[in-house]
Amino acid sequence: xxxxxxxxxxxxxxxxxxxxxxxxxxxxxxxxxxxxxxxxxxxxxxxxxxxxxxxxxxxxxxxxxxxxxxxxxxxxxxxxxxxxxxxxxxxxxxxxxxxxxxxxxxxxxxxxxxxxxxxxxxxxxxxxxxxxxxxxxxxxxxxxxxxxxxxxxxxxxxxxxxxxxxxxxxxxxxxxxxxxxxxxxxxxxxxxxxxxxxxxxxxxxxxxxxxxxxxxxxxxxxxxxxxxxxxxxxxxxxxxxxxxxxx
Amino acid sequence: xxxxxxxxxxxxxxxxxxxxxxxxxxxxxxxxxxxxxxxxxxxxxxxxxxxxxxxxxxxxxxxxxxxxxxxxxxxxxxxxxxxxxxxxxxxxxxxxxxxxxxxxxxxxxxxxxxxxxxxxxxxxxxxxxxxxxxxxxxxxxxxxxxxxxxxxxxxxxxxxxxxxxxxxxxxxxxxxxxxxxxxxxxxxxxxxxxxxxxxxxxxxxxxxxxxxxxxxxxxxxxxxxxxxxxxxxxxxxxxxxxxxxxx
Numbered sequence: 001x002x003x004x005x006x007x008x009x010x011x012x013x014x015x016x017x018x019x020x021x022x023x024x025x026x027x028x029x030x031x032x033x034x035x036x037x038x039x040x041x042x043x044x045x046x047x048x049x050x051x052x053x054x055x056x057x058x059x060x061x062x063x064x065x066x067x068x069x070x071x072x073x074x075x076x077x078x079x080x081x082x083x084x085x086x087x088x089x090x091x092x093x094x095x096x097x098x099x100x101x102x103x104x105x106x107x108x109x110x111x112x113x114x115x116x117x118x119x120x121x122x123x124x125x126x127x128x129x130x131x132x133x134x135x136x137x138x139x140x141x142x143x144x145x146x147x148x149x150x151x152x153x154x155x156x157x158x159x160x161x162x163x164x165x166x167x168x169x170x171x172x173x174x175x176x177x178x179x180x181x182x183x184x185x186x187x188x189x190x191x192x193x194x195x196x197x198x199x200x201x202x203x204x205x206x207x208x209x210x211x212x213x214x215x216x217x218x219x220x221x222x223x224x225x226x227x228x229x230x231x232x233x234x235x236x237x238x239x240x241x242x243x244x245x246x247x
Numbered sequence: 248x249x250x251x252x253x254x255x256x257x258x259x260x261x262x263x264x265x266x267x268x269x270x271x272x273x274x275x276x277x278x279x280x281x282x283x284x285x286x287x288x289x290x291x292x293x294x295x296x297x298x299x300x301x302x303x304x305x306x307x308x309x310x311x312x313x314x315x316x317x318x319x320x321x322x323x324x325x326x327x328x329x330x331x332x333x334x335x336x337x338x339x340x341x342x343x344x345x346x347x348x349x350x351x352x353x354x355x356x357x358x359x360x361x362x363x364x365x366x367x368x369x370x371x372x373x374x375x376x377x378x379x380x381x382x383x384x385x386x387x388x389x390x391x392x393x394x395x396x397x398x399x400x401x402x403x404x405x406x407x408x409x410x411x412x413x414x415x416x417x418x419x420x421x422x423x424x425x426x427x428x429x430x431x432x433x434x435x436x437x438x439x440x441x442x443x444x445x446x447x448x449x450x451x452x453x454x455x456x457x458x459x460x461x462x463x464x465x466x467x468x469x470x471x472x473x474x475x476x477x478x479x480x481x482x483x484x485x486x487x488x489x490x491x492x493x494x
Contacts, residue, residue, distance in 0.1 A: 008444060008445065011443075011444075016363070052443070052444055055441050074438065079489070079491070080491060116263070182493075183493065184492060184493050185490070185491070185492050185493070186490070186491050186493075187488065187489075187490050188488065188489040188490075188491065189486055189487070189488050190437060190459070190486070190487040190488075190489075191321065191459065191482055191485065191486050191487070192439035192457045192458075192459045192482035193457065193482055193483075194302050194455055194457065196258075196299065197255060197258075197299055198255065208441055210439045210440065210441065210457030210482065211439075212437070212438065212439045212459070235438055235439035235440055235457065236440075238438065239436055239437070239438050240436070240437040240438070241434065241435065241436050241437075242326070242434075242435040242437075242489055243432065243433070243434050243435075244326070244327060244432070244433050244435065245431060245432050246429075246430065246431050246432070246433075
């Protein structure tokens with residue numbers, strides 16, 4: 001118990017230097033030897049403390065560079081912005097990235113599928129009905145950043161740009177409007193989990209990085225779901241922000 | 248590479264039986280031997296596949312009970328509900344839990360602190376100014392569920408119920424209203440990370456369970472922050488939902 005308390009104390013002091021900004025992204029932490037001396041603890045205690053920070057995603061440890069504070073420049077996601085299409089001429093992700101002076105890009109793959117139960121039920125799709133899915137892997141400054149898979153009922157979008165491969169510069173939501181099915185209400189569900197191995201690979205995640213799953217279901221004026229968008233957001237790179245006013 | 252594809256395939260088939268509901272919470276997965284036979288793969292492949300599901304938080308493995316589908320009954324958090332105080336006579340967490348027919352309870356600890364930089368800056372607290380923090384560990388049916396630490400400027404709440412120990416049945420937000428500082432606008436930030444070791448202990452987290460951090464800053468009519476609430480929500484037990492309408 002005594003040792004556990006001690007290493008947690010050291011971890012907590014190091015954490016404070018990071019949260020306070022005294023050590024910023026890319027900065028090196030003192031070496032194990034320096035920490036042993038400055039905190040008057042054993043090498044084992046230092047290692048337990050550093051392991052704790054690695055586990056929290058605050059630092060990385062490499063043999064060459066030592067312990068380094070991780071880059072923390074989360075992309076700010078404003079889920080409400082997408083609901084004001086008249087103000088936006090670009091798809092929301094591209095817009096958010098550009099706002100920060102960074103360069104967005106994406107790989108897109110369009111296919112027709114029978115969606116898994118979870119998607120089908122959110123889309124209120126009758127049995128055997130098909131959906132168009134637009135699967136996107138999105139990049140910021142050339143680094144893989146997140147994925148967004150958007151599902152649409154095939155019956156609704158079969159003859160539109162949504163069912164054709166390639167980018168839709170003005171965004172699929174605009175196409176839904178043109179089809180007479182603007183989304184007037186959305187339900188956003190947000191949770192987190194550890195990534196699957198294919199996500200770890202695809203998004204080049206560092207070990208111990210959870211993902212935030214953000215699912216938006218969009219409903220048209222008849223309250224029929226017309227889009228289910230599933231975003232997988234590596235937790236170290238994203239921050240979701242809502243602003244609400246009481247009425 | 249071939250083996251990696253194979254175990255991912257097995258994992259994906261097992262995942263489907265869980266997501267489809269064919270196997271529900273508490274149900275046992277087939278044994279390793281059964282899976283080897285049914286999927287015609289090696290024990291190693293089966294173990295890799297099961298390890299994947301453990302890592303995703305879908306199942307737990309214990310020597311005695313084998314592989315069991317985890318309880319998934321996330322508490323639905325509606326951050327918007329708290330903004331309609333006229334409709335609520337109870338604090339939001341207690342309300343959400345009761346709605347589901349479960350029993351809420353909490354331990355509460357009230358103290359006066361000089362908050363860390365991150366909180367102080369959100370609270371726009373001048374240097375050296377103090378805050379009252381109400382730290383709550385919240386339980387559902389007796390199980391530790393999440394924590395909520397709410398900070399208030401000491402100058403504002405010093406003479407109120409907020410600065411006194413113990414529960415405030417009608418919620419601290421109502422007290423702020425009574426003090427002439429109703430929250431008319433809030434900014435909600437949501438992200439995720441791995442838990443610290445003290446969170447793991449306090450919330451009795453299973454290994455590999457990330458936490459969702461949900462920070463709400465509430466502003467009064469003069470656009471002064473009057474409350475910063477930090478919730479730490481174990482990811483396997485919570486779902487945050489927003490409903491938005493386009494206007």
